[in-house]
Amino acid sequence: MPTLPSFPVLPGQAWSVHKRPSYSTRVASHVSGREARTPFYSYPLYEFELTFDALISNAAFPNLGSNSLQSLMGLYLQCQGQYGTFLYTDPTDNSASGQLFATGDGATTTFTVMRTLGGSTEPVSWVTAVSNIYLNGVVQTSGWALTPPNTLTFTTPPGFGAAIAGDFTFAFQCRFLDDQTDFENFTSGLWQVQSLKFRSVKP
Template identity: 55%
Template sequence: MPAAFPSLPGVAWPVTKRPITATRMEAHPSGREVRSPLYPAALYEFTLPVEGLTPDGSFPGLGTASLQALLGLYVQCRGTWGTFLFTDPTDGAVTNQALGAGDGATTAFPFVRTLGGLTETVGWVTTVTQVTVAGAAQAGGWSLTAPNVLAFATAPAAGAVIAADFAYAFLCRFVDEGVDFEHLMRGLWQVKSLRFRSTAP
């Protein structure tokens, strides 16, 4: 399982979350255009200003070793190479999310979340607290297959709606090959802009 992005009390505002898509466009002599989406789903780029990091607990509100936690994660990932799990506090859990309907044969259902009128696959499910089939809670007979698939031992009956309560994270990579950790004063560091982007599910 990838490392988790650390809890950083020194994260400041504004935090940005940018959906990223890609489209191929071809123009015809008539003036008409043909457009094709290149990504099966949007990627999300996050930018966090981290105004306070401490290596030794000099500032209790910033934790005891928040500098080491963030710096260690970045070096562990070797910049843009490795991946980690980021839990968005505003977009990280759903309740009674419909995952699909049984057909009597299918045993695997990807975890999804609904965002407005869009339903898309989530990156990495971290915990599942309840699974229901046709409204009945299932005490067993299912398992979580990493990163994001609900697997049943026996296929749900045709027409039975499968739903779940679960938490999820975004599987991400850092955007920049270098990040500036600034030493402001003894015991206090900052990163003005930390950027990372989700990967395709």
């Protein structure tokens, strides 16, 4: 699988940041007031909205990073708007430690890496690094491999009932929500983006 470009970390990003988990549900209402609800998503998709107060196209303002405009606009152009995908590392939601994500059955060797947020467990969009894998709490220094975006494969099937856990970092595989985005040159040498929206996609 090809390596995806990463969303840049830029000093000119402003507050606030919006993160919207979303589902799709069909709701059929009856005249009695009862409802029949059918969920279409097993796991949520996430929509993000960011604002950038200051981007520069040169090195005139070192505190804003060099060529930050090119970094952000370049990613947008590389993705061709909504078409391509990229990896977004959410600063507040990008790692798991000791995360239990599967149980061995003595035959299965391939497992999807999962994470738990509150009471909800869902697949990780894209695992960026794995520092440790555990079987029943014991670190496994070998015998496993990570396949992008989120699959862990063991050489030997974990035993029946074996708890499979890991320490890892992850990102969200995303696409932009629009085929055009407004980059505003609001004063000499400085640009801004008042709203940049993108959403996660299912691998």
